[in-house]
Amino acid sequence: MNRGSRKKGIIAxxxxxxxxxxxxxxxxxxxxxxxxxxxxxxxMLGLSFSMLFSAGLVTMGAAGFWGIGAYTSALLVLKAxxxxxxxxxxxxxxTACVAFIVGLVIIRAPGVAFIIQTMIVNMIxxxxxxxxxxxxxxxxxxxxxxxxxIGPITFTGKTANYYLxxxxxxxxxxxxxxLYTSRIGRAWSAIRLNARxxxxxxxxxxxxxxxxxIISSAGAGLAGSFYAHYxxxxxxxxxxxxxxxxxxxxSILGGLNFYIPGPVIGAAIITxxxxxxxxxxxxxxxxxxxxxxxxxxxxxxxxLSLPDRLGFFTKEPLAASSGKNSVQxxxxxxxx
Amino acid sequence: MTIELFSQLLLNGLSIGLIYVLxxxxxxxxxxxxxxxxxxxxxxxxxxxxxxxxxxxxxHLNFFVSIAIAIVLVTxxxxxxxxxxxxxxxxxILLCTAASIGLSMMLLRGALLSFGTQERxxxxxxxxxxGIGQVNLPAEKVMAILLCxxxxxxxxxxxxxxxxxxAMRAVKLDNEVASLQGINTTRxxxxxxxxxxxxxxxxxxxxxxxxxxxxSMGHSLLLNCFMALVVGGMQSMLGGxxxxxxxxxxxxxxxxxxxxLSEILLFAVIGVIIxxxxxxxxxxxxxxx
Numbered sequence: 001m002n003r004g005s006r007k008k009g010i011i012a013x014x015x016x017x018x019x020x021x022x023x024x025x026x027x028x029x030x031x032x033x034x035x036x037x038x039x040x041x042x043x044m045l046g047l048s049f050s051m052l053f054s055a056g057l058v059t060m061g062a063a064g065f066w067g068i069g070a071y072t073s074a075l076l077v078l079k080a081x082x083x084x085x086x087x088x089x090x091x092x093x094x095t096a097c098v099a100f101i102v103g104l105v106i107i108r109a110p111g112v113a114f115i116i117q118t119m120i121v122n123m124i125x126x127x128x129x130x131x132x133x134x135x136x137x138x139x140x141x142x143x144x145x146x147x148x149x150i151g152p153i154t155f156t157g158k159t160a161n162y163y164l165x166x167x168x169x170x171x172x173x174x175x176x177x178x179l180y181t182s183r184i185g186r187a188w189s190a191i192r193l194n195a196r197x198x199x200x201x202x203x204x205x206x207x208x209x210x211x212x213x214i215i216s217s218a219g220a221g222l223a224g225s226f227y228a229h230y231x232x233x234x235x236x237x238x239x240x241x242x243x244x245x246x247x248x249x250x251s252i253l254g255g256l257n258f259y260i261p262g263p264v265i266g267a268a269i270i271t272x273x274x275x276x277x278x279x280x281x282x283x284x285x286x287x288x289x290x291x292x293x294x295x296x297x298x299x300x301x302x303x304l305s306l307p308d309r310l311g312f313f314t315k316e317p318l319a320a321s322s323g324k325n326s327v328q329x330x331x332x333x334x335x336x
Numbered sequence: 337m338t339i340e341l342f343s344q345l346l347l348n349g350l351s352i353g354l355i356y357v358l359x360x361x362x363x364x365x366x367x368x369x370x371x372x373x374x375x376x377x378x379x380x381x382x383x384x385x386x387x388x389x390x391x392x393x394x395x396h397l398n399f400f401v402s403i404a405i406a407i408v409l410v411t412x413x414x415x416x417x418x419x420x421x422x423x424x425x426x427x428x429i430l431l432c433t434a435a436s437i438g439l440s441m442m443l444l445r446g447a448l449l450s451f452g453t454q455e456r457x458x459x460x461x462x463x464x465x466x467g468i469g470q471v472n473l474p475a476e477k478v479m480a481i482l483l484c485x486x487x488x489x490x491x492x493x494x495x496x497x498x499x500x501x502x503a504m505r506a507v508k509l510d511n512e513v514a515s516l517q518g519i520n521t522t523r524x525x526x527x528x529x530x531x532x533x534x535x536x537x538x539x540x541x542x543x544x545x546x547x548x549x550x551x552s553m554g555h556s557l558l559l560n561c562f563m564a565l566v567v568g569g570m571q572s573m574l575g576g577x578x579x580x581x582x583x584x585x586x587x588x589x590x591x592x593x594x595x596x597l598s599e600i601l602l603f604a605v606i607g608v609i610i611x612x613x614x615x616x617x618x619x620x621x622x623x624x625x
Contacts, residue, residue, distance in 0.1 A: 058430060105607070109614040112373050112429065112570060116562045117610065123559060124603045131600065241559070245437055252434050285445040292438030296431045297424050 012261075013173070020166055024159045033158035037230065039271045040165040044172050044223035046250035046263025048216040051176060053251065054185070054259050055212035056192040057110060061118030062247045064125040065217040067239030068095045069224025071135055074144045074234055084147040088225045095221025096214045103213040107206060110195075122241050129236035140235035147229050161230050168226060172219055173260055179215065180259060188212060246270065249292055255302025265303055343471045345588050351477045351546065353584020354484035358539040359557060360564045360576035361491060362532035367570055368508045369528040372422055372432040377561070378554030379443035380410050380533045384540025385549050386451065389458050392544075399461035403541035407534050414533035418526055426525060440555075447551035455548040480542045487538060488577065494531075495573070504528055560587070563602065567609055569619020578617055 023036065045062055052059045073091035076082045082090075106117040130138045147155040147164065155161055179185050187208045190198040199205055228234055254266030274284045299305065359381055366372045384406045391402035417439060425431040462475040495501035506514040507524045515521045540554075547553065560583055568579025586605055590598030609617060 058433075105611055106614075109610070112367065113566065113615060113619075115373065115433070116566050119559070120563060120566060120603065120606065124600070127599055127603070131596065245441075248434070248437070256430075282449060283445065285441040289438035289441035289445070292441075293421055293435050296435045296438070297421065300425070300428075300431055 017170065021163075024162060030158050033162055035271060035275060037158065037162055037165050039268050040162075040169045041223050041227050042247070042250060042267035042271055043264050044169060045220055045247045046254070046267045047172060047176055047260065048220040048223075049247050049251045050256070050259040050263050051179075051216040051219070052212055053256055054180065054192060055188040055209050056195060057107070057209055057212065058115050058248075059118045059213075059216075060115050060241065060244045060248065061122035061125075062216075062220050063239045063241070063243035064118075064122035065095050065099060065220040066224040066227070066243070067125055067129060067234075067236075068098055068217075069221025070228035070234055070239070071129060071141070071224075072221070073225035074141050074228040075135070077145060077229070078141065084145075084229055085150075088222065091225035092218045092222045095224070096218040099214045099217030100210070103210045107209050107213060110209070119241055119244070122239070122244055126236045126240050129239070135236075136234065138236060140233055141228075142233050144228050144232045144234065146232065155229075165226055165230070168222060172222065176219070177260060184208065184211060249288065251302075252292070253295060253302060255304035257301060258304045261304055262302055269303070340471055341592075343468075343473065345592055346585075347473050347477055347481070349585035349588030350581070351480045351484075351584075352588065353581040354481055354488075355539050355543055355557070355580075356561050356564045356583055357577050357580035358484055358487060358535050358542075360561045360568070360580045361488070361573055362535035363561060363565060364570060364573060364576045365504075365528055365535075366532040369504050370422070370432075370525050370532075371427060371429050372436060372529070373429060374532070375433065375436040375558070376417070376440040376443060377533070377536050378556075378558030379440050379447070380414060380536040380554070381540040381557055382447060382549075382551060382554035383413070383443070384410050384537030385544045385553065386447070386540075387537075388541040388544045389456060389549050392458055392461075399545070403538065406541045407537045410537035411530045411534045414530050415526060418529045422529070423522075423525075444551060444555065451551055453550065455550050457548050458545045460545040476545050480546060483542050484539075487535070491535070491573070500524075500527060563606055566606055566616055569613075569616025571615075571619040575616055575618035 024033065027033070045066055048065070049059060049062050069091045072094040073084070073087045076087040076090055077084060102121055106114060106121070109117065129135045135141070147161075149155065153160055155164065180188075187198070187203050190201070190203055191205055191208060195205060250263050250266035250270055252266070253269060254262030254264065256262065270288070274287070279287060295302070299309070301309070359377060363374060363377055366374045366377075384403075387406035387409055388399075388402045391397045391405050392399060395402075397405070421435050421439065422432055425435060460474075460476040462479055465472040465474050466478050467473075493501075495504060503514070503519045503524050504527070506517065506519060507521055507528075511521050514524075561580070564576065564579035564583045566579070567582050568575030568577070582605070583602065586602050587598055590601040594601055613619075
C-alpha cells in the first residue's frame with residue numbers, strides 16, 4: 001500500500017462522509033431513509049464477513065452473531081432496564097464472548113469444515129432464540145424501546161437514527177482499517193496468502209484467526225444492537241442462514257479482495273437496486289442468484305476489480321492472463 | 337420401552353438416516369472429486385421428488401419408472417449446470433460454493449413460483465406392512481431402506497471395482513498427475529457431478545411417498561446433511577454413511593424422548609464430537625486451506 005492510495009482512500013472517505021452527512025437535508029422520504037439505514041447495517045455485517053475472509057476463513061454464520069447482539073441488547077433494556085447506551089457496548093462484548101467460546105471449538109478445522117460449522121452455529125442460535133420463552137419464543141420480542149434520548153435529541157424519527165448508524169459505521173470502518181494496517185492485519189494477509197508459510201514464520205494461525213473471529217463478531221453484534229432498537233421487533237428467523245448467505249453476497253459482489261470498500265459497494269447495490277427497480281419479493285432471489293453466478297464466472301474479483309480489469313489506474317493493462325493468475329495478482333496487492 | 341416402539345423408532349431413524357447417507361455421499365463425491373461444495377444439492381433432491389410425483393400422479397407410470405425418469409432428467413439438468421457454470425471456475429472451491437448458492441436460490445425460487453407452497457403427498461406404491469416376528473413395519477419405509485442400502489452397495493462397487501471409479505479416486509488424489517496418466521479429467525468431473533446429483537434425485541424419488549413434497553424440502557434436508565458431514569468427516573464415503581445414520585437416529589429417538597428439543601440434542605451431540613474430533617469421526621481436519 002503506497003502513500004498515494006492511502007491519500008485517495010482518505011479523500012474518498014471524506015467525500016462520502018460529507019455527502020452522507022448532508023443527505024437528510026435533501027430528502028424527506030422516510031422510505032429512502034429506511035433503505036439507507038438498512039444499507040448501513042448490511043455494510044457493517046459485510047465488513048464482519050470480510051474481516052474473517054482476510055484471515056483466510058469463510059463464515060456462513062455472521063447473521064447468528066448479529067442476532068446475539070440484537071437479542072442481548074434488547075433483553076438488557078427490556079428485562080434489566082438498562083439504558084441503550086450501556087446495553088450497546090455490553091451487547092458487543094457479549095457477542096465477542098460467545099465468539100471466543102465458539103471459536104475455541106471450531107477454528108481448529110479451517111476450510112470447508114469451518115463453513116459448515118459456522119452455519120450450524122447459526123442454526124443452533126436460531127433454534128435457541130426460538131425455543132426458549134426467555135428469548136421471546138418464535139413470536140419474537142416486541143416493543144423494544146428506541147435508544148434513550150440524549151438531551152434534546154430523540155431517536156424516534158429516521159434522521160436521528162440515521163446519524164447514529166452513520167457514526168457507528170464510521171467508527172467500525174476506521175477501527176477495521178486500523179486493524180488491517182496494523183501488525184495483526186499483516187499477519188492475517190500472510191495467513192490468507194499462504195497459511196503454511198505463515199506458520200513457519202511463527203505466525204500463530206489459531207490465535208490470529210481467533211482474534212479475527214472475535215473482532216468481526218463484535219462488529220456484527222454492534223450492528224445487531226442498533227438494529228434491535230431501530231426496528232423495535234425481533235424474530236428468530238430474521239437471523240437464519242439465508243441472511244448469512246446474503247451477507248456473503250455483499251462481500252463477493254463488491255470484491256472479496258477489497259476488505260472495506262467491497263462490502264460498502266456490495267451491500268448498497270443488493271439493498272437498493274431491487275427496491276429501485278421495483279422488483280417483487282417473489283422473483284428477487286432468482287435475479288440475485290443469476291447475478292451471483294454471472295459475477296463469479298465473468299468477474300470473480302467483484303465490481304471493484306472492474307477498473308483493474310479494464311486497465312484504468314494502472315500504467316499498462318494487465319496482461320490477458322488466465323483467471324487464476326489475475327486473482328493471485330489481486331491478492332498480492334491490497335487496495336486501500 | 338417395548339420392542340414394538342423401539343423397532344418403529346429404529347425404522348424411522350434408519351429410513352431418514354439412509355436418505356441423509358445418499359445425499360451426503362453425493363456431496364462428498366462432489367467435494368472430493370470436483371472440489372465443489374454444492375449448496376444446490378437440496379434443490380436437485382427436491383426436483384427428483386417433484387418429477388417422481390408428477391410421473392406417478394399425472395402420467396400414471398410405475399413408481400420405479402418414475403424414479404428412473406427423475407434421475408435421467410436431473411442428471412441432464414446437472415450436466416447443463418456443470419457445463420455452463422462450474423466448468424469455468426473449477427478448482428476454486430470458494431467461487432464454486434458461491435455459484436452453487438446462486439444456483440440454489442434460482443432453483444428454489446423457481447420451484448416456489450411454479451409449484452406453489454402447498455404440500456403434496458404421493459400415494460405409497462406398496463400398501464400394508466411387513467411383519468417380522470410380532471412387529472409390524474410399514475412397507476414403504478422398509479422398501480426405502482432396502483433401496484438405499486442397495487444403492488450404497490452399487491456406489492461402492494462403482495468407486496472400487498470399475499475403471500471409472502478408479503479414475504475418480506485418482507482425480508481426487510491429484511488431478512494433474514491423473515491427467516498425466518491419460519485420464520480425461522474434464523470427463524471425470526462431469527461424471528462425478530452427474531453421479532452426485534443423480535444420487536440426490538434418487539433420494540428425492542425414494543422419499544416422495546414417505547414425506548410431504550414441498551419446494552423447501554430440499555433446503556431443510558441439506559442442512560441436516562451438512563450436520564452429517566460434520567459428524568462423519570468429509571474425506572471418505574464411510575464418514576458420510578456413519579454421519580447420516582447418526583443424525584437420522586438421533587433425530588428419530590430424540591423426537592420421541594425430548595420432543596421439540598431433538599434438534600438441540602443433535603447440536604449437543606455434534607458439539608461433543610467436534611470438540612474431540614475437529615474433522616469429524618472419520619476425517620482429519622485440513623490444517624492449511
